[in-house]
Amino acid sequence: MFENLTLLFEGFGSALTPANLLFSAIGVLLGTAIGVLPGIGPAMAVALLLPVTYAFDPTGAFILFAGIYFGAMFGGSTTSILLNTPGESASVMAAIEGNPMARSGRGAQALAAAAIGHFIGGIAGAIGLVLLAPLVASVAVDIGAPDFFAIMVLAFVAVTGVLGSSRVRGFAALAIGLTIGLVGLDPLSGQPRLTFGIPQLADGIDVVIVAVGLFAVGEALWVAAHLRRTVDRPIPVGRPWLSRDDLRRTWKPWLRGPFIGFTFGSIPAGGAEMSTFMSYVAERRLSRRRDEFGKGAIEGVAGPEAAASASSAGTLATMLTLGLPTTAIAAVMLAAFQQFGIQPGPLLFENEPDLVWTLIASLFIGLVLLLVLNLPLAPVWAKLLRIPRPYLYAGILFFACVGAYAVSGQPVDLLVLLAIGAVGFLMRRYGLPVLPAIIGVILGPDAELQLRRALQIADGDVTTLVSTPLSVVVYLVIAALFLFPLVGKLRQRDADVPPPPPRERVDV
């Protein structure tokens, strides 16, 4: 424990160097802007930045990414409160309570409750990360190939089966992702698969091109097909502040939210959307002014927003300790780790202590910067919404092409990018979720490797896959995930009361 504190202080030491401080500042500025802007989310932003950050050292790149991640949470709530259009899917709850507040003249209080909630949630989440992540990592050091394979299968099933409104479509998206991940040389035997004799495909389709294609090009094309031509004006508000009465109502939600958020953020069950939803439901149930909910209850802003930021920290915890992405942005960050040749997972804390602890320390610094940036300046950020949409989406396409071209320097890659963008377009058109696809691309090859490695070690004995307690537990959880909705369906038939499943919306 004390050892970890020492490491954390060392992390602060290197996070406070001018270069890393600059990365953090750029990250939170970019993140806030991205959170405010429609159509562009943190996962897309990190994907677009992947080629640029090759030139940086990994620590700086991840400080930047973390800043974007948390900044987008802050910025997202600003738009949902002032405009009723959630910049991120995680801030839907802020729109439900915050926008009515803004329309009844309490926008300043809503903004303050959201920003301080994000700050408290983020700090609590980061503390959770400091306390729990090394613990999980030290336990997970002993887990072997069968366990890793089981955990990856869990990730596949959880992101596809639990959330989406349709499982067939979720698994279809996953299968498309797995197929894209299969293209290239088989890592164990070195033979080409699905390359059809095309030499450019032998290295596989670069994950940057896949991520940029699915998130940026797919989204830009989809928006282009249905571009809203009327533009809403944000509600003007003054500087955010809270009265004593507001504080009395918000401090408990601020403290409750992070627990819900961190927990749901760290398991593959919906990331920030699920966290904010659960926190909202909890606050509504606990509130004595339940009748105000839906009409502008400040508790409904404070709790979910604190949960949102804490869930980001929980997501980071799972990504760093197990190498398991639970949200789209974590998946893209995992791809970034792979590009730098770093394998996130239990050994990361041993192999790269500098990187991990500097990253964690930078979360604290970034959150302070974000509070300073957002609390007084939220109305200024809202001005970003005036950007003409043709320029915004043309800019996204421009940076997508720059990124794809920078990967290999071959114009052909722009055509691959367009093809994957077309897949992303079709997925959005026909309700196939994007998250399973990107997780399939990034985790698929790894899962195959772990499966074959496990069977190698066991000389082809299939029972090795369920030979450890952890793997058995994980497969039981997977079975439960499959059976649970069936039970719900049966009950639904009896009671005829449909349980409302939160709809998955992927941050892009």
Add this chain to the structure above:
Amino acid sequence: MNELTSWLRERSELGVAALLLAIGLLVLADVTLAPRSGNASDPLGPNAVPILLGLLLLLLAALLAVDVLRGGHGEAEAGEDIDLAVPADKRTVLLLAGVIVATAALIPLLGWPIAGTVLFWGATYALGSRASRATSSSPPASRWRRGSCSTRCSAWTCPADR
């Protein structure tokens, strides 16, 4: 004939099932026509996973087709700048795709700086080119509130409603 086309148009999602079927057949063809050689130390070999994936794709294609024929619908993704009430603007999408293809063709001829400029301005033109450019601004509509959720959060079931 007209009946058939309108029947198909309503079920255009069958195309997704067809796509899954095609990908599945492609994966299976790739691995069965020329099986990769394994070695003794790798019991599973390089063929097993592609075969499983191919079969999974075929299964999903069938399940999706059944779902669509029974009246299932994938829900188009909503978003802040997305107005699902207007019909899809195919012209803009095709123009944008054309701009990207043109950029890929122009890079070897003119270099990235000029091709990139063409890309940005071409995309801006394509996105801003629609005739019905409304300038009026609607009031901050209560899109996420009860009663008016039809387009944006129909599957969401607003918590405000409960």
